[in-house]
Amino acid sequence: MGRQETLGFVLIAAVLMAWMYFTSPQRQPQQSSAPASAETSAVSSPVPQSSSGTIAPQQQAAVPAPVSDRYGKYFSGTDAGTEQIITIETDHYIAELSTKGGTVKRWTLKKHSTWDRHPVQMVNDASGDFNVLFTTTDGRTINTKNHYFQPSVSTNGTVRLTDEQTYTLQFTLKAAEGNIVKTMVFKNGTYDFDGGVSFNNMQNVVANYEYQILWEHGVTYTEYNSVDESNLAAAYTYGGGELKEVNAASDGEAPKEDPSGQTDWVAVRSKYFAVAMMAKDKQAAGAYLEGEHRTAANGGVVEKYSIALKYPYKNTIQETAWVTMFIGPLEFTTIKSYDRDLDKIMSLGWSWIRPITEYIFIPLFRLLHSFISNYGLVIIIFSILIKLALQPLTKSSMNSMRRMQKLQPMMQELREKYKNDANQMNIQTMKLYKDYGVNPAGGCLPLLLQLPILYALYSLFTASIELRQEPFIFWMTDLSVPDVLIPLPFTIPLLGNFISGLTLAMGITMFVQQKQTVTDPSQQALVWMMPIMMTVMFNHFPSGLNLYYFVFNLLSIGQQYYFNMRHKDEPLQKVPEHKRKPGFLEKMQQKIPQQPKKK
16 A cells, blocks of 8 residues: 555545544433433423514513413403313324313324333423414413313313324314414324414404414433434424524524524424424414523433424404424435425435435335345345445455555655656656556545445434334344443543444454555554544444444455455556556646756
8 A cells, every 4th residue: 555545544534533523422321211301391491482472581480460460451361271181092193182272282102112112202391382472462472372272072082093084173262352273183194283273353462463383392302312312403494495403502502593484394303303393385474493402410411492483463354374293203204205395304414415315325225124124134235235336436446556556666666766856756656657557546536435425324324213223133222322232330531431342343344454455564553543443433323333334344355355366466567558548647747847957
């Protein structure tokens, strides 16, 4: 391996190290799903609202006003009543709806569980969510979560939907003038419901010509590693083809976005789950997003996000806005099926990487799983197919590196011969490359071309809900998290307090690869440097990703061994004169002005 290849590998290593340093999840414990909810509730207390209708910063609690005055003349007394719970059960979820606020009090996913095997509960506040916010003409800010609605049914029972059944439920809030009706239409087989908000005969009640439909408390955390989950948590708004994001990435940070104009949807996500509010008929005239970042126990992190769609109030007899509320898992096919560009909130890599993930890797992954139930075996087959697809690049790299190794003795002679004439040495070196048809960048260029593919795979494996809680074999019980083979009683910087079995295996195979390719004694440090660095950084990565790299490395070792044996005694031959073409480096060399020789 020559200096150019060494430089190429060092640059690639530097890029990988920088990327992994800033993206590597650190394994931080949560106590249990219950404490996680408790921690979240610390930042999920009711959020006071500003008179303008946007979610305002929390302030000191004021002494409660008399009931008759707190909500003004239009809604006085509507905050008193008896709460009733109505349950809707489908194949995918169990929704509990409360007459207090007409809210979604609980939304339990039947097919998903938390890291400690409790059903995933999506609603992140005990009072429920999905509320309406507006200001009255007598100066009161009304959030419907504080007021009691009358349901269209009078029972606390459960409605079970099967096949293609639907069910419509209405909640009515009666004001001194007019009323507000919240309509919810549930259908089996989906993770959503259609929600309608109607203002009837309230021309003298609603002020500021605007109201908001809110989801105030984000998504409940479900994973063991709250830091990793927070790394992917964010809120989004999409309208006019533009995506805006609010990400409370730093402690104490509370970013906000308050865009106006046509808005298609707003959404909030965690690592694997999301809530999205999609405006129907493009009626929404703006959005509001707000985030909050707080530290939690045991080095954990909690981020909470609030989202809202803004609607114009036109002061007519009846005004209705409809939204589709998605509350469920971030499954690509499910999200994509809405055909609203909602998949933009999914972690599929940078914009120029996403097509590789979306149109190649995800369909291939799903195809393999359609006839292989174990995702570990799917990843192994997937690795083999990717290796075969990269065969032309790998073969080109091996050929170039072999030729460069064969040229080393001749290049050393040139260095000795022209050690006092750098310009002539460069000319003769370029001529040597041309004579033997060698591209000095040929060894590392194919490796650089593979980086987009590797990053697309990283994006696929680190946030793919399909791998979540999926076992492989032995101690590898969840391919979406690190496989802890050896727990440590202490913490090592970067490495953490455990050793991953698959990461260790990946590091060993990388060491073997380096031994195969690095033949220059002066560059033996590379044999150890890359495997150690990659092992340390990959120790926190999902075991599914490390399984892929381990299998890929094994295949590369076998391929390199076969290549070396086949070309072991093959001599380096000059390229016939009529087939020689100047390479890129030679063309650049020819454009450099020649320095006159010193007399």
